Amino acid sequence: MAKDTWIGDIRAGQHDGAEVELKGWVHRSRGSNKIRFVVLRDSTGTLQCVVKRDAVGDEQFEAMKEALIESSVIVHGTVQATDREHGHEVQVSSLTIVGPVNPDRPFPITESAMEQADGGETEFLLDNRHLYLRTGRMTTMLKIRSTVFGAIHSYFRDLDFTEYQAPNFVAGAVEGGSTLFEVPYFGRKAYLTQSWQLYAEAAMPALERLYTIAPSFRAEKSRTRRHLTEFWHAEMEMAWSSNDDIMGHGEGVVRHIARSLLDENEAELSSIGRDLDLVANYADNPYPRMRYDEAVETLQGMGVEIEWGQDLDYSKEKVLTADFDVPHFLTHYPRVAKPFYHRPDPDDPKYVLCHDLLAPEGYGEIIGGGERTWSESEILERIDEEGNDREAYEFYVDIRRYGGVPHGGFGMGIDRVCTWLTGSDHIREVIPFPRDSRRVTP
RNA sequence: GCCGACAUAGCUUAGUUGGUGGAGCGGUGGACUGUUAAUCCACAGGUCGCAGGUUCGAGUCCUGCUGUCGGCGCCA
Numbered sequence: 001m002a003k004d005t006w007i008g009d010i011r012a013g014q015h016d017g018a019e020v021e022l023k024g025w026v027h028r029s030r031g032s033n034k035i036r037f038v039v040l041r042d043s044t045g046t047l048q049c050v051v052k053r054d055a056v057g058d059e060q061f062e063a064m065k066e067a068l069i070e071s072s073v074i075v076h077g078t079v080q081a082t083d084r085e086h087g088h089e090v091q092v093s094s095l096t097i098v099g100p101v102n103p104d105r106p107f108p109i110t111e112s113a114m115e116q117a118d119g120g121e122t123e124f125l126l127d128n129r130h131l132y133l134r135t136g137r138m139t140t141m142l143k144i145r146s147t148v149f150g151a152i153h154s155y156f157r158d159l160d161f162t163e164y165q166a167p168n169f170v171a172g173a174v175e176g177g178s179t180l181f182e183v184p185y186f187g188r189k190a191y192l193t194q195s196w197q198l199y200a201e202a203a204m205p206a207l208e209r210l211y212t213i214a215p216s217f218r219a220e221k222s223r224t225r226r227h228l229t230e231f232w233h234a235e236m237e238m239a240w241s242s243n244d245d246i247m248g249h250g251e252g253v254v255r256h257i258a259r260s261l262l263d264e265n266e267a268e269l270s271s272i273g274r275d276l277d278l279v280a281n282y283a284d285n286p287y288p289r290m291r292y293d294e295a296v297e298t299l300q301g302m303g304v305e306i307e308w309g310q311d312l313d314y315s316k317e318k319v320l321t322a323d324f325d326v327p328h329f330l331t332h333y334p335r336v337a338k339p340f341y342h343r344p345d346p347d348d349p350k351y352v353l354c355h356d357l358l359a360p361e362g363y364g365e366i367i368g369g370g371e372r373t374w375s376e377s378e379i380l381e382r383i384d385e386e387g388n389d390r391e392a393y394e395f396y397v398d399i400r401r402y403g404g405v406p407h408g409g410f411g412m413g414i415d416r417v418c419t420w421l422t423g424s425d426h427i428r429e430v431i432p433f434p435r436d437s438r439r440v441t442p
Numbered sequence: 443g444c445c446g447a448c449a450u451a452g453c454u455u456a457g458u459u460g461g462u463g464g465a466g467c468g469g470u471g472g473a474c475u476g477u478u479a480a481u482c483c484a485c486a487g488g489u490c491g492c493a494g495g496u497u498c499g500a501g502u503c504c505u506g507c508u509g510u511c512g513g514c515g516c517c518a
Contacts, residue, residue: 034475052475068469085478103469105452110467111479112454123510124453179516195518220516221443231518313515356518365518413518438510 008044010088015079022049022090023098025134026071029064036064038092040075043139049075049090056094063097069107070134072099109135129433129442140268141430144261145418149213151260152234152414155253156211161236164210166199168192168217171392179219181229192217195411197341198396200237201372204407205399211236213414221437224314225426226364226416230435237409243353243371246408247329250357250367251287254327254417258283261421274423278361282326282421287357289329295320311337312356317364324360331355340382343371343408355410363420369410376400 005020027041036051053061067073077092101107109131113124125132132138153163169183169190180191196212203210216233236249258279261269269276292312299306304319306312312320312330321328332351335344342352354370373379379397383390390397418430428434433442 028479030477030480032474032477033472035477037477037480039478048478050476054475084476106469108452108468110453112467114454116454122454216518218517222516223511223513224515224517225512227517233518311516314517315514368518411518416518 006044007040007042007047010047010079010090011045011086013081013088016081016088018079020077020079020090022047022075022077024073026067026069026073028069029067033065036061038064038067038073038075040073040090041134046086047088047090048084048086049077049092051075051092051095056092060095064095066100067097068101068103070131071097071101073097107131126428126434126439127442133432137272137429138432140272141418141422141424142432144265144268144422145430147260147264148257148414148418148421149232151257152211152213152253152412154260155256156209156236159209159249161209161211161238162207164196164200164203164207164212165214166193166196166212168215181217181219194218195233196235197237197409197411198393200235200409201407202395202399204237204239205403205405208239209236210238216411219437223437225428226314226419228415228427228431228435229437231416231427232414232431234412234414235409237407239405239407241371241406241408243331243355243408246369246371246410247289247331247355247357250329250355250369250410250412251327253412254287254357254366255283257417258421269422272422272424274421278423279421285326287327287329289331289355291332292330292334292351293332295330309334309336314364317358318362321358321360321362321364324358327357327359327366329355329357340379340386340388341372343373344378344382353408357412359416359420361420361423363416365413366416366420367410367412369408371406371408374400374404374406376404 003023005015005022007022007024009015010020022040024040024042026038027046028039029036031037034053038049038051039046040049051061051064056064073095075090075092075095077090079088080091081088108128109125113122114135114137116122133142156163169185170193171190180194183190183192194216196214200210200212211234213232213234215230217230219229220227234253238246238249262276262279262283266276269279293308295312296306296308299316299320302319304316306316311333331354332345333354335350335352338352338354342354345351345353352370356365357367358364359366373382376397379400380390383393415427415431419427422430424430
């Protein structure tokens, strides 16, 4: 039963002249009542199969004629190298329709629907997501996405980081003010996690260097092309490290992702129209670091209305990054603009030792991180300062009572990185079943 | 939470100052032995999102509702 012949291999010339058994789905079918050209699709590509009535007999020929788009079929035939469009085709000797498609409900996704969506993902394509995944564009995105996940794992594992899992049911918030998804929990309230960070800090004295790839949940009613309510979060935490050390790894992992895409998915990137030189730029060049104050001065110099102490919102990030040709780090935000766990700068406690990584081309923030407040007295002071409940963070504070050390980490929005590196118009383009404030189905 | 758009066949859409809703794709039937979004002929397919209102007459104008999309804020 197992499949052993793949369209990608045939197109690479590995089966020229050979008899093959090919399993796949009908992508297109056309022809006359004596000869049909069936473009077959599998996970590795498409290939034209030539079905002649004389070769397969009336019964199989009629069956093929009736097989609609996305019918699953097994064909036997001979691989032939040709000068025609696909380079290779299969001369079919026999075929079986495995799973037919009902003509009352034909495959509903048309070229015009996809062109019109232009990556914008119409309601129809979102409703029929299980079928949209089969289209070339979505299949390509899923392959690129897989490379990105693999690259994150290989970056951290090659540097002896340990992969570590935090709970997804939690009792309290990480981000001050962010909205949590509340779930019933045996008569109590629990929440879906927004970040593994607090639990990562708990394991930091044990593992010293740790990372995770996990979903995070935020109940924000955001209506933008860069937000999901469930997104994939790559996070790392490291003992004995400074803000600069952490940024080094943020830059390292992003450049490694860009390099991996060039090494493994050049054809896929080209097929969705991505400029490879841009991606190479992101892989090969260092990412500059700029202090918050500098950014504010730059913006003020450009005539943007901004006061010191304000967080930089997306519209300001966009103005700031307009001329950037690689991602830039923004560091040393005002203490008042950031949550309690950021460590105040010992040289000037008006600031915290933190960083955001801003992607170019207007894609916005892809990483947020920095040093953590690590002494008991300082963390209590910061919790009180923000009016948080000490009790809710008891275990978090307790970590610091047993050999606290300087440490830090970051969180990276993997879906945002995928959106940016593929040059996509919308974060929904790079995840199979996107979740936002208005959609949990299919 | 705030602001702004949109809703016509399975899909993508046209529809002029209000006057009998068209097309392409897809489907069905037929023709065709080398097609590349194949081509050609024919047929089927519509509560114009829902509910009211104005009018002799509403897909078109007005009100409300629902849904969807985009932007802001917040963030990754």
